[in-house]
Amino acid sequence: MIDEELKKGISEVLKSLGLPTEKIIFEHSAELTHGDYSSNIAMTIFSHIQSPHLRQGFGGQAISDIKIPYNLAKRIASEWQKMGLPDFVAKIEAVAPGFINIFFKNDYLLVEAKKAVEKDFGKIKEMAGKKMMVEFAHPNTHKELHIGHMRTLIVGEALARIFSAAGAEVFRANYQGDIGPHVAKSIWGTEKIIKERGLGWEEIEKWSLPEKAHLLGEGYVRGVKDYEDLELAKEIDKLNRQLYKKDPQVMPAYEQTRRWSLDYYDTFYSRFYTKFDRLFFESEVFESGKKIVEENVGKVFEQSEGAIIFDGEKYGLHKRVFITKDGNPTYEGKDMALAPLQYKTFPFDLNVHVVANEQAGYFQVIIKALELLDPIFKDKEFHLSMGMVQMVGKKMSSRTGVIIKVDDLLAEIKEMLQPLFAKGELTEPEKEKIGEALTIASIKYSMLRVGPKQDVIFDLQKTVSLDGDSGPYLEYTYARTQSVLRKAKISNINPSTTLRINGERSRTIKYPISNINPNTEESALLRTIYKFPEIVANAAKEMAPNLVCSFLYDLCQKYNTFYDKHKILIQKSKVKSQKPNFKTEDEVDERTSEFRILLTQAVGEVIKKGLNLLGIESLEKM
């Protein structure tokens, strides 16, 4: 709405000056001193005026005499002023090198700030009613869950929430490799370890889930190692074939270990506030995948050296094997059946595969192959190419066992957090709840603040820092707002205004906010809060939860500065400060106090909603 009104206004101005009206762009000003919105139109047009072949009769003599963009900006601004500014604009300013800055009225900003915390924030037409499948996490069974999985789990969940806030219908999918050589290796290795240690399956069944899961992880590493031996490799291959054939001899061990993995993963999903609408498994698509590939030999696929391949080189990609010469479908082959199955389950407009960028080449190939098999998938499969998580130089690999286990990591963070809130007057259950919530908040935030495509170097001590730009900082700020509100004991402050925009709104104003000095911390907050819905919309369009992170962080910083400098509540009975140069104000009048409480309320709401979009629970106390 803002954008349209401003464009309408300025294009009339430009027309009256005989200037072109294409390419009008308004954008949020990067800094508050540059106003709320700004336009570069004067600089864009300027080049037309300067070069004779582009001039084409734009403007009159008075315009073409202008020598620098700044003067053109001044000319446009003064003309606009004369013709009348939109209702919500307080003032405009032409400024070197040629920007036109627009400042909004405070009461308008307050109305917008309130809108930002209403239910339908962040909706955009690009997402309205769109069916979005978000496929993420995909930890394979029988292997260790590592920090890379955790990143896609966290980012996928955040994206799902952001898409949903933007108006999309979201389906959370998880695709897990529960069949194939890695499973054979893991079961092989686990059996060996069990034998060597003189244990029994029944005995292990009594272990805790993490213990069982880690045993499988160890087994996998062992299986990989044994596979290097030619003789043992043959046996493992045999086991693999048996698994594919569902040989009753091996199925009990398979079912049992598979269950261990899945149950173990479930505990993580709930700890991370994720609930999948459907788990897809390789075991349910490998047969139909094989069939689809075989049926399309000669059309999409071809025989080569005993295997069935897709020749991506025809499309500037590379060749890949879809069915091995042993007759087993590879990951690629299975995917040919997965896509139709997913589409049948939820007819998506877009399926976003949140998967590491090391698979970028792979996805290009299978997306191409899918398109050729069925044109319905054209432009509907998207690989969000996630950056890798690396630990201090080394690439993590569950094959070699060089990994950070997720549960170890979480335990360690929790431990680091303990001393921080132990001092408060909290009950034991409260402490436990807060400790867990903060642990998740800090790990999630540290993963989300970086752009999804960016590689990230993981150093436990540094990356999960607990102050500054971190989850706990946001949580702390939120808890602070709630603490103030509890003490304010005012629950129903409603802002109102007589401002009319498009005849939609008409309310009465109660607070003297038009007089707020634009350079104060209050004004800074007012000018930040209302941007929230737009940030959410952008985060959805760009698939970038990090935009929400930086916005929230900025908001929190502004609130904390405000908090430090100004009194919010009227506290009659308090002893007055005896310090002569006490920084914050001593007293606050009733109207100002109400306004500041209102701001606090809005900031709190935005943080809460923003954290929720990131999949982080907000804490009333900490």
Add this chain to the structure above:
RNA sequence: GGCCCAGUAGCUCAACGGAUAGAGCGGCUCCCUUCUAAGGAGUAGGUUGUAGGUUCAAUUCCUACCUGGGUCACCA
């Protein structure tokens, strides 16, 4: 070697083609008799890998090169 991604402060990261390239951590100073100090204020730290090009304007777009990572047939 082909293709993909990245290179920004000592470290970890920001910045729809715009204004003085911003934060946090770490370093150095200040601020708790206070509405939550997990906080705030200040200070030091940069030729945005290199060289060209496009543009009124380039960290951002284009080209080449350098460096790092990924990937390139029977693993997932």
